[in-house]
Amino acid sequence: MQPPSRRTFLALGLITLASACTGSPGGDPDGDVLPGNRRPGPDPDLAVRLRALAATDTLLAAYDSALAAPDARTALLQPLRAETAQHRAALAYGVPAASVPPTSAATTPAANATPTATTTPTAPATPATPATPATPAALAALAALERRTAQFRLAELGAARPPLARLLASVAAANTLHATALDPTDQGIDQPAATTAPKPDAPGTGSAPGTGSTPGTDSVPALQNALGAEHAAVYGYGVVGAHLSEDRPRADARTAHAAHQAQRDAWQRLLTTLGATPTPAAGGYQLPFPVTDAPAATRLAAHLETRLSAVYADLVAALPAAQRPTAATALRDCALRARRWGAPDTAFPGIPETVPTPTATPRP
Template identity: 60%
Template structure:
């Protein structure tokens, strides 16, 4: 239902004045109380945090000798974050309204601010609508990527959250958890191929580390499904590769493909998985975002969400 227009409010005010003699206090107070959108306060907090980031970027970009090539693309991402986070807010302008910070921040301080913003976006993930949860998790992953680009290598802390839920919630989570497990089965297989085609150098070491990380994530989904008395989907005997892999270049390209596909899978799952499991899924989305970029994928302001 559309909200009343100003003319409607004026008409209602006139009607109340004319009938005030006959209407009792109880009558005037009667009527349903409009419900407040639970997403609104979360969006407002997210926009406020984003405005602080924009102020820090503007201060650094205005300083002599600013590292424009590094900072401007990151700021552009934050502008897009703000526009999406402000959707539906009657009091928030869709365009940046930040003011430069009073004191000039350093690059490490800006990196820390990006890091803290990434963490802040996850605090209300289990309280918001599925669409906003997906957006917040994606923006948080991008903030973490920004922090890394600015030199902060500290892992983002995910708020503590139980994954027990209710029996009904657990049962509803099974299809999404099976999807996540199947995606990790494919990633484990794919990284076996990646490692086999890389030379014995730091890249192969990175591939082995990532292979082990996907095995650990696979095991996490398997344990959750077992806890819910659901039989985990077994791995297939083999998986079709998206293209032939015959060289180190192909292997690196495959790693990018695997992680990029995972970001899409996990971003979509956040919008469908029950709330108690969103934080785990957001963590998986962030990890794949960082790995994809490390393997050479181009940065995107909304990891896992196609433009």
């Protein structure tokens, strides 16, 4: 038998990469498991995973307490707890059972904390109180815990390798979605997305993906992909707005359109500063399905935001560690808008279970 060719190895590498990027969140998150399910050495993400598991266990305990309370809102709480259990399973993948700590509470991380070599964020805590009726105040307290947990996960992005950072960003978006479901007074975002993007390093000092503080030239393909997706979203929202007649949906469409224009402009500025030519918008885009009325326009808006969530989840893994929160925030905002437009809930926003179909393709 002839030894495998270099092309064969490259093909196998591409298959592994595709599995890591498009597979189930519970699958191998890093694509580095050797035959026999043996890793080449200690998992460098183990400490991050254990902290993430502790935070998730705190949430699970809070949900269990709420579900055991008199007049528990089971229909609301059980699906959220089930998704939290899915998060735990994905975060625990590959962690030795003996290493997983029991459910525990820790101190709440400082606002905007960032992991460093000397300070490590700690999981948010929930008081060990007896079950109380599911009053609006109790649900709001659970929503606040979800929000603190989301912020904790964002603070951990820089300490994780790219695949785990992608998963953490997705779970953080889910935590925010849970918070808005528990507390109707907090809808997550009401303003256009941030109009700024990470500033690049000085010429010749670009960072490799997953390291450093600012994007380097290695991040350009992922940034171009995000820009192209925003071009398609801006075009798509023009179609959406043209088919909505009621005031509130049209106002929501205008707000989303402005947010995507702002984010598009931010990526264009960043790419230009990096010395790359921003990908121009196409003259037109082929929509994924015909849009002739308001219901179809609403479905298109949900589709656009869902696909953009996937783009930004991938961008989290492509950007340097310190800049991942920029993409994670965009992922969160897209997931929140997708829900507002009626997209079905998912435990892992931005991480599709199967290979997604294109959002919109430029017309030939």
